[in-house]
Amino acid sequence: MDDTSQVIVVGGGFAGMTAAEELGRKGIQVLLIDANNYHQFQPLLYQVAASQIGVSAVARPLRSVFRGIKGVRVLTAEVTAIDAAARAVTTADGSRYQARILVIAAGAVPNFFNTPGAEEHAYPLYSVADATRLSAALTGVLDTADRGQAGNADVVVVGGGPTGVETAGALAENVKYLVPKYFSxxxxxxxxxxxxxMVPRVLMAFSAKSQEYTRDRLGKLGVQLHMGQGVTDVRADGVTLADGTVIPARIVVWAGGLQAGKIITESGLPQGKGGRIDVLPDLTAPGVDGVYVLGDAANITDAAGAKLPQLGSVAQQSGKWAARNIYADLTGGTRRPFAYWDKGYMAMVGRGAAVAELGRKRIQLQGPLAFVSWLGVHLALLPGFQQKARALSSWAAGYVTHSPSQVVVGRPD
Known part of the structure; x- marks a missing residue:
């Protein structure tokens, strides 16, 4: 039992880390619990998988984040159960921690939508471990194919949203530039x-102009699009589509969606779409006192009541806003409904190419200007100076020389 913390934060992602940082700077005693001892920058995991940047550019030790904030204690442990009514959590070693306020920012897990074989054979891309495992597998497939032990080294990416588009584009660029250069x-x-x-167009949340640009750019990179066809099964040697088409592939990357993890679904809190918690406008969980749910664990709405997407900007802003409301809880103030600042959407579609729709007015950019904007935004969001410097160095080397910036160390299995 932890008797010193005023707030327990479960999860060190965008939402949890931001909430803990804001509260710690206000002198609130916070216990941050995460299964990993690092914060991972998920928007760039696909670049780790494609060997464009290294793990050290996307992972920052949590203790270094809070080194100058004495009020925040980091505990590396897996939370296995949540008692929302008591504002308490239990970790894998049986320890129980309780506080006046509980913040659940535990992230999410891949949603395979009960697709046969997907969980067993597909590679998700939601964590550093996922990215390094996929990177090693991709390298292993190329090495095997180069020895003549396989007919092809095809990859299927499932999911036409930003993660799927960015992953497909990065892998296609590797095929176009790196495989001829380093293999044959x-x-x-x-x-x-x-x-x-299964949806008819890539980047469904974007405008028709951005979708058209993305389709054209992916086509020029050699990506073969199969839109409007869901995957009915995944095997070790490929996938089958709803129309019966079989696509042979050595690797299947799953970027098809997320759902709440086990500790959310077993928390007893009322669940909405994707198993996530439909939070109230002030980001608290309905039906319990002193519990906030943030980031990918929550269904968060804007001022008009529309559900917000699972984006890093939503998680980060919800973490900051929740910290203000929690401080009000602890000091006798008044909570305020979450007001989201809509910064828009972005997706990279290969070197020098991207689409961006900025702000509530959705100012549209395509091509090099969108690419520069994408680089600037992601560089600014990366936590820590060292992470920014490593990413910038890798981008400069990779985009100028068309050479892999990182060495993949690992076993394909």
């Missing part, structure tokens, strides 16, 4: 990247 043109001719989704 013959092997490159046997490598294909497929992008599959």
């Amino acid at each position: 043109p013959e092997l490159a001719a046997r490598c294909h990247v497929h992008l599959v989704d």
